[in-house]
Amino acid sequence: MIKQFKQDAALVFGLLTMVIFFTIGDNWLADLSDHSVAIGLFIWLLITMLWCAFKVVRHADALAVKLGEPYGTLVLTLTVTVIEVSLIAAVMLTGNANPLLARDTMMAVVMIVMNGLVGASLLLGGLKHSEQEYQLEGTRAFLTVITPLVVIALVLPSFTTSTTEATYTTGQQMLFGLMTIVLFGVFLAMQTIQQKHYFVQPIAAQLHHQAGESSRRHLDNHGVVYHTLMLLVTITPIVLLSKKLGVIMDFGTVELQLPVALGGIIIAAIVLTPEGLAALKAARNNKLQRSINICLGSVLATIGLTVPAVLTISLFAGQPVTLGLGPTGIVLIILTLFSAALTFGGTKTSVLQGAVHLALFFMYLILIFAP
Template sequence: MIKQLKQDAALVFGIITMVLFYTLGQSWLVPLSDHAVAIGLFTWLLVTMLWCAFKVVRHADALAVKLGEPYGTLVLTLTVTAIEVSLISAVMLTGKANPLLARDTMMAVVMIVMNGLVGASLLLGGLKHSEQEYQLEGTRAFLTVITPLVVIALVLPSFTTSTADPSYTSGQQLVFGAMTIALFGVFLAMQTMQQKHYFVQPIAAQLHEQAGETSRRHLDNHGVLYHTLMLLVTITPIVLLSKKLGTVMDFGIVELQLPVALSGILIAAIVLTPEGLAALKAARNNQLQRSINICLGSVLATIGLTVPAVLTISLFVGQPVTLGLGPTGIILIMLTLFSAALTFGGTKTSILQGAVHIALFLMYLILIFAP
């Protein structure tokens, strides 16, 4: 009993923190003016969210072993993305949403994951293992779907003439939303049924069995259902508290006169922390395919679920949604997709590709401060 309580301490602390901030937090956050109070609340929220994130990775690792690839990572990416979509939808339905909210969120996810996390994973794995192998077919399948969806969602609206702003008409929204869901569904069918072997680490069968046995020895006796539910419950405080953390960060950004877009980037980075930690751990353990499954799966799930959700809400509540990026964003997105195609054009990676993606991520951050 005591051992179980210690294992679930992060979850208990996260739930208590979440309850306090959603009941009493309004009185703490609305009159926010004291710098010491702001720093204290920021530290409290950040420590809670990161503590929960480490526990999420533990449950994700257990599912990866029990279910095998790609099912283990699929549970993690779909859980995180579904809660992200719920948050964006909830903000839109309050009537206070910024029309750029969905666009900026998707842009941040694409740049953080495809450059920041991918670059860090390749660097970390390359430094430890020199070269790493992955399944070319599976990674190519990810990019085959991600590339057109990202371009249609974030680039094409800037060039259409049907509307005055970078957005789609109602008819175009319906068609694009349906097409996005259909492509995402086809990909999931391929990943989980027909060609699931494309998403498994390409190592010798004997080594694979040894790794599996080693991992199983470190697992507890809990089943798949337990770890799935615990992953879902533990990840909830991370995402819900990110809104409260955003309020504190908005105060700091205004006080320090930092770019407004920085708040969204920091929130996206924190929400993506569980997936990021899992991806980095997998790369370090020479399981690059799992790292790729997490990273590219996160981007695909975000586009595949977020776009139809926000477009549907936009149609029903009559709230405009601006999707098209500006010239700088378009160049960064196209360069990211092109670099990803080159990085995953073979069957091995090294630190060079990781360094390139890190450079692109740093360029993105610099342009936030000096556009």
């Protein structure tokens, strides 16, 4: 009984915090003039979300062992992305719509994941294992779909002339949204049915940790349904509370005169924490393919699900959506995609590639403060 309570303590605390902040918490957030109160609420929310994130990773790891790759990481990736889309949709429909919300969110996800998380994973894995192996075909499939979708979603609208802003026309939105869904569906079919062996860790590295996985499978008495439900429930407070944390972040950026985009980046980083922790843990355990599946799968799912959802809401709700990036963002996106193609152009990675991607991530952060 005590052991079960310890395992579910994060979930109970997360749900209780969520109930409090969605009832009486609005009164606290309405007046943050007392800085000690604002700092206290910020620490409370941050600890709650990070605690839940560690538990999400535990359930995701259990699913990865029970379902095998790529199904285990796919559950985690789709869960996070669907809730992200729901959160963006909720904000768009509240009446305080920000036409740059979807663009900034997708940009943050691409830069945090493809440079921050990929760089940290390659660096951590390279420091411990020198070189790491992965499936070239599976990673190339990710980049083959990610590259055109990211460019069409975030770069091309800045160069079209059908509208005065960096947007698409109604017809272009419908066609692009449909194309995105089709490509995402084709990729999922390839990943889970036709060529799923492309997304499995190479045998040499897989055997290295086979005994450890067998031990965990034996000790875990819960089934797939249990871990799936617990993952869904535990991840909900992380994403929903991120909106409340965003209120405090917005207040802090105004008070400290920080860049407005910084708050969105911090929120995106917290929402991505479960996937980030899982990716870093996989790389450290010499399971680079699982780390790649999580990172690149997160970017693909974000573009593949967020873009159609945002464009659909824009059409039916009459909310304008600006997708095109400015010159600085375009250069960073193109450089990120080009570097990813070079990084995953062979069958092994090392510390060098990780350092390059982290350098790009730090450049992205620097340009937020000094564009």
